[in-house]
Each structure stands twice: as C-alpha cells, then as structure tokens.
Amino acid sequence: MTREKLLAANWKLNLPAEGIGAYCSAMRGRPNAGFDLVLAPPAPFLELLVRESKEAGEGFAVGAQNSSQHDSGAFTGEVSARMIAGLGARYAIVGHSERRTIFGENDEAVGLKLAKASDAGLVPIFCVGESQETRDAGNTLDWLHRQVTTAMAVAARSFPRLVVAYEPIWAIGTGRNAKNPEIREAHQAIAGLVAPLVPADCRLSILYGGSVKADNAAEIASLEEVDGFLVGGASLVSSSFLAIWGAMRG
Ligand code: PGA
Numbered sequence: 107m108t109r110e111k112l113l114a115a116n117w118k119l120n121l122p123a124e125g126i127g128a129y130c131s132a133m134r135g136r137p138n139a140g141f142d143l144v145l146a147p148p149a150p151f152l153e154l155l156v157r158e159s160k161e162a163g164e165g166f167a168v169g170a171q172n173s174s175q176h177d178s179g180a181f182t183g184e185v186s187a188r189m190i191a192g193l194g195a196r197y198a199i200v201g202h203s204e205r206r207t208i209f210g211e212n213d214e215a216v217g218l219k220l221a222k223a224s225d226a227g228l229v230p231i232f233c234v235g236e237s238q239e240t241r242d243a244g245n246t247l248d249w250l251h252r253q254v255t256t257a258m259a260v261a262a263r264s265f266p267r268l269v270v271a272y273e274p275i276w277a278i279g280t281g282r283n284a285k286n287p288e289i290r291e292a293h294q295a296i297a298g299l300v301a302p303l304v305p306a307d308c309r310l311s312i313l314y315g316g317s318v319k320a321d322n323a324a325e326i327a328s329l330e331e332v333d334g335f336l337v338g339g340a341s342l343v344s345s346s347f348l349a350i351w352g353a354m355r356g
Pocket residue numbers: 116273277278279280315316317318336337338339340
C-alpha cells in the first residue's frame with residue numbers, strides 16, 4: 107500500500123458564488139503540487155467541469171457526489187457510475203453521511219455503489235464517520251469497523267486506488283472540526299481496517315472532512331496519518347479552497 111495526497115471539494119447542492127467559470131479560472135495556473143485536486147459539483151454540471159478541467163490542462167479532476175448502485179433500468183432519478191465515467195469524471199463520492207442519514211443509504215447500498223464505481227473505473231471517495239451520540243458512547247472505532255468492513259465485503263472488489271474520507275457527522279458543517287488526536291486515532295484505525303482488504307500495491311488516501319477551513323488546514327495536515335481533505339463549505343469560494351490547498355502543499 108502506498109499513500110497518496112488528495113484534496114477534494116464537495117459543493118453539495120450549491121454552486122460557487124463567483125460562478126463556475128471564474129472558480130475554474132482561479133484553479134488554473136497553480137504550480138503542480140504532485141497530487142490531485144478534485145471538484146465535485148452537482149451532477150448537471152459534471153460535463154461543464156470536465157470541459158473546464160481540460161482547458162485548465164488537467165489542472166483539476168472531476169468527481170460526482172453520488173453514483174447509483176444500479177447500471178440501468180427503472181430507477182427514477184438515478185445516475186449510473188458508467189454514465190459519470192462516460193462524461194470524463196474520474197472520482198465518485200460514495201456513502202457521504204448526508205446520503206446515509208437523509209436518503210437512507212445503508213452499508214450494503216454503499217458497498218454496491220463502491221462496486222459499481224470501481225467497475226466503471228472511477229476512484230471511490232468512500233465516506234465514513236460517527237455521530238456525536240456514537241462518539242459520546244465510546245463506540246467510534248466499532249462504528250468505523252462496521253462501516254468499512256461491511257461495505258468493502260459487499261463490494262468484494264480489488265481496489266487499485268481507493269480514497270477513504272473520515273468525516274465525523276458532528277463536525278460536518280458545524281464549524282467544530284475534530285481535533286488532531288481524534289483524527290489520528292480514526293485514521294490509524296481506518297488504515298488498519300483497509301490494509302487487509304486491498305491489494306499490496308493499492309494507492310490509498312485517507313482524507314479528513316468536517317469544517318476544514320483555511321485556518322485549521324495546516325494544523326490537521328501536519329498529521330502524517332492525514333493525506334488530505336474533503337471540503338464542503340470552504341470549497342465554495344476559490345480563494346479559501348486554494349488556501350487549504352496551499353496549507354496541504356506545506
Ligand atoms: P464541511 O463539509 O466542510 O462543510 O463541514 C464536509 C463534507 O460534508 O464533506
């Protein structure tokens with residue numbers, strides 16, 4: 107297993123206030139930092155973002171925020187991993203806590219989505235993380251164990267490249283990021299869980315997500331267990347997203 111840095115923006119059901127064109131222009135001309143920067147827009151904007159990324163000389167990659175566990179058929183409202191890959195996107199967020207808690211995705215569904223993303227050649231950004239209640243009860247590591255091992259057993263795929271995002275639910279969109287000892291413990295546990303489930307030459311990234319901002323990114327990125335970030339709110343303005351990128355570059 108080798109570890110690889112990565113920085114991803116999850117715009118959720120939002121677009122950057124400055125507009126997509128201006129945002130993508132701001133992404134151009136960055137020096138190559140040797141790691142991928144991924145933008146995940148709402149699905150109707152994937153194609154536009156792929157076009158923009160080509161104009162940016164592949165200066166960033168494009169990811170979907172969700173992809174179906176089905177390939178085709180009577181599944182109203184779904185978008186398949188193959189369709190997403192066909193547009194030129196390279197990543198897909200799978201199992202985000204908002205998909206799990208608001209849209210009822212369970213570990214089995216997340217596992218099927220991991221499988222379909224992998225079959226389509228997409229790199230999954232596989233999200234896991236505990237609620238406040240689970241943390242308070244001291245069950246965080248058991249929770250992560252179940253989320254990682256159940257979904258990966260259902261997926262039953264060999265992942266040559268895998269991104270896992272540790273996103274404690276209580277830290278998402280709250281302005282209250284997890285502290286370094288909590289992040290280190292979770293990331294070490296995730297690395298230990300994933301290691302026997304992926305090939306020896308798997309390229310793995312373990313990201314932290316949850317209220318990452320320009321002013322806390324450097325401190326969190328100083329942990330050797332952290333390969334990068336999945337950023338929601340602070341990714342909606344190019345300057346704050348680029349400041350996080352700068353903190354990761356060191
Ligand atoms: P946040 O969201 O950065 O706004 O906390 C992170 C996420 O949900 O991926």
